[in-house]
Amino acid sequence: MTHDHDAVPRPTAAQTAAALDPPPGRIGGDLVVETLRGLGATTVFGLPGQHALGMFDALRRSDLEYVGLRVENNAGFAADAYGRVTGEAAPLLLSAGPGALMALPALQEAAAAGAPVVAIGAQVPVRGLGGGRHGYLHELRDQQASFRDVVKSVHPVRTASQIPSAVAAAWESALTAPHGPVWVEIPQDVLTAPARLPVVTAVDATPRDLVPRPELTAVAADLLTRAARPVIIAGGGVVRADASGKLRALAERLSAPVVTTFGGKGAFPWEHPLSLRSWLEDRHTTDFLEDADVLLVVGSGLGELSSNYHTFRPRGRVVQIEADLGKLESNHPALGIHADARPALSALLETVGERHDPTAEERVRTLLGKVRSRIDAQGLDLEQGVLAAVRRALPDASPSFWDMTILAYWAWSAFDPRRPGTMHSAQGAGGLGYAYPAALGAAVADRGRPVLAVSGDGGALYSIAELATARQHDLPVTWLIVDDGGYGVLREYMTDAFGAATGTELTRPDFVALAESFGVPAVRTTPQALEGDLAAALATPGPSVVVLPAVLRMFAPTHLGGDDGDDAAAGGR
Structure with missing residues (x-):
């Protein structure tokens, strides 16, 4: 008996003609390129x-x-955001050796x-493969080894006939939950x-669906229905699975x-009466989570930042839904459900009872109120005012991309993204x-809305060359540089830990003049x-x-x- 999944799609007349001639x-x-096109790609990033x-x-x-883009790392960030x-x-196209690394x-x-x-x-x-002794430019003894610890899967190619299958396998791997980067080498x-x-x-x-085992969701639904104080932690897996x-x-x-x-910002409405928002670096929030008798964790491994620097100690039963098998119960014992967030939440909705807690x-x-x-x-009126000004200025539908800078640390906890x-x-x-390069990648995906990038002056200097990319492609990205x-983050860390900071002070350019030299309009502003x-x-377009x-x-x-204090840190402060 022939099943649907055994059927081989018939090529169209045009496809047959192209294949034969x-x-x-x-x-x-x-x-x-043909394989990428056949997989549905429309855009590629990279550097020759x-x-x-x-x-x-x-x-x-x-x-x-x-x-x-002008630097391979920035091309990778742009692809990430896309x-x-x-x-x-x-797709991200790279050369060998230094370009790849x-x-x-x-x-x-x-x-x-x-x-x-x-x-x-x-x-x-x-x-020249394998030996590292042939003297080729960019030659490495084992280039794949540099990627294996970073990417989800590695797909080496050695002959032309292997290319379509290797690229297709990589594509499927990248899009199968948990999503992630993959490496093809030719x-x-x-x-x-x-x-x-x-x-x-x-x-x-076609990526494989990662669905939960029904006996696990049945137990989870029972625990949640009977809970006295259930609480939910929503991670980035909820956003990636479109399960908000x-x-x-x-x-x-x-x-x-x-x-x-x-990472799960926007997974739940900020102003919802059940929203605890994102104050994870706060002991009041940590205490609240620890007091839950059933804690449902969806799409998060409860890593360092999601556990208040590993100070979180749940006292109740933990139910964890996680697509990455390696993160399941990696930090806390739990009823671990290996599944993508969307089908798992669907299964819970089908079986969980309704409970009303006034x-x-x-x-x-x-x-x-305590927070x-x-x-x-x-x-901290200045910091709160700056973040509020950014929120008011940014259209609700516009994506924002934040570097590792103090304003971003504020945004993690205090910024309302308004949409998933x-x-x-x-x-x-x-x-x-x-x-900045990530914002460029997002703008390539949708040129019809402005995109915001937020960097400090130190982080901005990593990406300054991409002003040329923005101008060349006329991308609608506004870059806010807090100088x-x-x-600044390292300055605070070192001062707190050692009493003084070393290596943190920078000579920087006139960013306004530098941007204008690329043909990008710029303005110097004030908090007001x-x-x-x-x-x-x-x-403004562009x-x-x-x-x-x-x-x-x-x-x-x-x-x-x-206790309330303004100096000691839970973990990283």
């Missing part, structure tokens, strides 16, 4: 290099849009954040040799308060330089004028820069014992 001049690189020129020559014969905002796999920090961030990036890198010719001579294979016309790389609506329905059915992790909303208001009182007592999937930061791996004269200047820049000279401070979490 391929156009002249095709090389191995064309097989890469000697060993990768076969792929870039093939782009000339395709209708794929190529967006080239994958995050579209939910589609983002330069992208590793971006791929680490994509892995931590679950961004589907298909990195396709070149290699030295086949005869030697230079395979990319440049004449292609004798038919044109690649259609490729099947299901999360809200479940929380309302259970009268369960919801806190979102920094005290839940009042407990949420009480907690948020507000503590922050207000620390004399609109706030992104580098807190997964924590590398500098993410915000405090150095690495920020809202208007930022709103005007976001409303790229722009807003520079805010200001020294911001981070808020201080409470002591581990729960």
Whole structure:
């Protein structure tokens, strides 16, 4: 008996004609490009290099849009953001050796954040593989080894006939939950040799669904229905799975308060009466979570930042829904459900009972009042005012991308993203330089809305070359640079820990003049004028820069014992 999944799709007449009579001049690189096109790609990011020129020559014969950045790491960040905002796999074309290795920090961030990036890198010719002694430019003894600890899967190619299947397998891997970056590696001579294979016309790389085991969701539903004080922690997996609506329905059915992790910003409405918001670096919130008799964790591994620097000690029963098997029960014993957030929440909604708790909303208001009182007592009006100005200036539908800078640390806890999937930061791996190239990638995905990037002056210097990319492609990205004269986060950390900071002070350029030298309009603003200047820049087509000279401070979490304090840190402060 033939089942649907056994059926082989029939090629169209045009596909058959193309396969039987391929156009002249095709090389191995064309097989890469044709496969990407067959998988549904429309845009590729990258940077050319000697060993990768076969792929870039093939782009000339395709209708794929190529967006080239000035540094491979930045190209990786742009692909990461494209994958995050579209939910589609983002192709990233790289050369061998230094060009490939330069992208590793971006791929680490994509892995931590679950961004589907298909990195396709070149290699030295086949005869030079494995030894590291042939003297080829960019030669490494084992280039794959540099990627194995970073990406989700590695797909080496050694012959032209392997290219379509390897790229398709990588594509499927990137888009199968948990999403993540993958690495395809193709030697230079395979990319440049004449292609004798038919044109690649259609490729099947449908990602596998990761559904929960029904006996586990039945137990979880029973625990939640009978709970006296259920609470939900919503992580980035909820946003990636487009499960925010299901999360809200479940929380309302259970009268369960919801806190979102920094990676899960937007997974639950900020102003909802059950919203605990994102105050995870706060002992009052930690105490509230510890008091839950059933804690449902969806799409989070409860890592360092999501557990108040591993000071969180749950006393009740933990139910954890997580697509990444390695993160299941990795930090706390739990009823572990290995599944993507959307089907798991669907299963819970089908079986969980309804419980009404008239005290839940009042407990949420009480907690948020404690948090507000503590922050207000620390004399941080400047920081709160700057963040509020950014929120007022940014259109609700516009995505924002935040570097590892003090204003971003504030935003993790205190910024209302207003919609799922609109706030992104580098807190997964924590590398500098993410915000601006990532914002460019998001703008490529949708040029119809402005995009905001937020950096400090230290992080901005990692990405300053991409002003040329923004201008070349006329991308609607406004870059807010908070200039405090150095690495502000590290300055605070070192001063707190050692009494003085070393290596944190920076000589920096005139960012306004520098941006204008790229043909990008720029303005220097003040905290009082920020809202208007930022709103005007976001409303103006094309790229722009807003520079805010200001020294911001981070808020201080409470002591581990729960007393209000303005110095000691839970873990990282």
